[in-house]
Amino acid sequence: MQNSFYSNVELIGLLGFPIKQSFSPFIHNIAAELTGTKLIYLPFEVHSSNLKNAVKGITALGIKGFNVTVPHKVAVADFMSKLSEEASITGSVNTVVNELGKLIGYNTDVYGINESLLPYKSQISSNDVCVIGAGGAARSVIYTLIRNFKPKTIYLINRTAEHSESLRQHFKSKMRYDSIITNELQQPDLLNVMNNCSLVVNCTSVGMFPDVDDSVVTNHQLFVKDQIVFDIVYNPVKTKFLQLAESSGATTINGLKMFVLQAAKSFNHWTGVEFPIDKVYKSLLLYVGK
Ligand code: ATR
Numbered sequence: 001m002q003n004s005f006y007s008n009v010e011l012i013g014l015l016g017f018p019i020k021q022s023f024s025p026f027i028h029n030i031a032a033e034l035t036g037t038k039l040i041y042l043p044f045e046v047h048s049s050n051l052k053n054a055v056k057g058i059t060a061l062g063i064k065g066f067n068v069t070v071p072h073k074v075a076v077a078d079f080m081s082k083l084s085e086e087a088s089i090t091g092s093v094n095t096v097v098n099e100l101g102k103l104i105g106y107n108t109d110v111y112g113i114n115e116s117l118l119p120y121k122s123q124i125s126s127n128d129v130c131v132i133g134a135g136g137a138a139r140s141v142i143y144t145l146i147r148n149f150k151p152k153t154i155y156l157i158n159r160t161a162e163h164s165e166s167l168r169q170h171f172k173s174k175m176r177y178d179s180i181i182t183n184e185l186q187q188p189d190l191l192n193v194m195n196n197c198s199l200v201v202n203c204t205s206v207g208m209f210p211d212v213d214d215s216v217v218t219n220h221q222l223f224v225k226d227q228i229v230f231d232i233v234y235n236p237v238k239t240k241f242l243q244l245a246e247s248s249g250a251t252t253i254n255g256l257k258m259f260v261l262q263a264a265k266s267f268n269h270w271t272g273v274e275f276p277i278d279k280v281y282k283s284l285l286l287y288v289g290k
Contacts, residue, residue, distance in 0.1 A: 005038060012270055014043040015054055015076070016069035021209040021235050024067055026287060027263050027280050034276045039064075048075065055079045058098065065097045065270045070205050073136030080105035089174050090143045092136035095266040108265035109140040112258035113232075114148055117199075120228045120251075121149060124199050130155045132185070132216055133203035134163040137232050141201050142167070146177045155193050157183045185216070194222045200245070202231045207239040215240035225249035234259040237288055260284065 014024050020043075028041035046054045051072050058066060068076045073092045077083060080093060081102040087093045093105035117124060129151040131138055138156070145151055158164035164182040171177045183193055194200060200223065206216040222244075223229060229245035234255030242252045264275035 009038040009040055010064040010270070012039060012041045012064055013058060013066035014041065014069065015046045015051070015066055015072055016043070017045055017047055017071065019043045019045045019069070022069060023235060023259065023284060023287070024069075024263060027260065027284055028267060030283050031263075031267055031275050031280050034279055035271075035273050037271050037273050039271060046072070048072065051075055052079060055103070058096075059101055059103065062101075063098060065095070065266075067266060068094050068096065071135070074139070077105055079103065086110045086140075086143065090136075090139040091170065091174075092139045094136075094140075094262065095269055097269050106266070106269055107140060108262040108269070109137065109258070110144050111265045112260075112262035113141055113144045115261050116230065116253055116255075116258045117144070117149065117228075120199070120253075123228055124149045124151055126150065126152050127198035128153045128155065128196050129199040129201070130157060130194050130197035131201050131203055132157045134158040134160070134167045135203065137205075138167065138203035139170070141203050141232070142171060142180070143175070146171065146175050151199070152179065154180045155183055155197060156180050157185055157190065157193070159185045190217075191219070191222055195224050197227065199228045199230065200250075201229075202233065202239075202241045205233060207231070207236075207241050208233045209235045212236050213240055215244060217241070217244070220244040220247045223248035223250045227251070228253065231255055232258060235288070256281075256284065256288075 025041050025043050032039040077093045082104045084106045086107040087105045095106040095108050097104045156164045168180040204216045207214050227250040229250045230253040231239045231241050232255045233239050237254050245252050260281050264277050267275040
């Protein structure tokens with residue numbers, strides 16, 4: 001590399017905790033190389049107690065932008081100067097652009113989720129669906145479902161009842177949507193609830209590398225044939241959750257497509273350059289050994 005590379009290069013960060021499992025540095029640096037974009041993408045492991053300082057530091061250093069991942073997607077929204085429509089309604093930010101010291105928060109997860117579910121639209125619309133988890137990822141999935149898929153009822157299943165109740169209230173006030181029914185993960189009739197849903201989405205980080213033997217639910221009978229089961233976790237590609245669903249004959253969707261497409265939108269926000277989706281996807285498949 002020439003010296004001129006370093007004088008013109010833009011730095012993009014990733015803020016999260018933990019961060020080591022993320023493939024974002026891999027795909028953004030490949031995209032930069034493939035498109036000849038002067039960009040370096042680096043992960044920063046930031047604890048929740050340091051998030052505000054980390055964001056201030058990014059502004060002070062004039063860093064072009066950053067991605068936000070677990071568990072900061074909701075908390076980071078408070079530090080933005082402006083939010084896109086998706087980020088504002090979901091209250092979840094995964095992409096930030098530093099425009100001359102003003103931080104603009106976007107939610108590109110919504111795009112990745114929408115594209116992953118689109119092939120199954122007819123099975124989802126007007127049917128019951130089930131969302132597990134009540135964090136930032138769940139907000140993006142629920143927003144996408146309400147906006148573009150119009151399910152009959154969204155069963156929101158979560159470990160902590162207050163979190164799912166607050167999400168139900170959030171969508172009632174932000175989108176005037178009143179068909180979310182909250183359920184606890186441990187409730188005895190969970191099987192009946194899940195078996196009736198045409199779509200089940202895992203929006204928790206349970207099962208993510210290195211805890212690959214974990215699953216937010218452990219009974220394969222919760223899944224049924226003809227059901228669509230989507231896991232937003234992409235590392236590993238086939239999570240324990242998807243293995244259980246597959247063993248019951250369900251159609252499974254892994255998180256890899258969503259991951260690449262949210263990245264493509266983010267890259268474009270930072271650089272204005274088109275992300276080489278197919279080439280990056282192929283490199284990623286080789287990288288994860290598929
Ligand atoms: P993200 O912003 O990516 O969604 P998050 O805000 O940390 O991440 O949310 C994670 C979700 O996964 C939460 O709904 C959490 O449940 P609680 O509301 O009870 O905290 C859920 N979650 C995390 N670990 C879990 C576990 N071991 N079992 C069940 N649910 C879990």
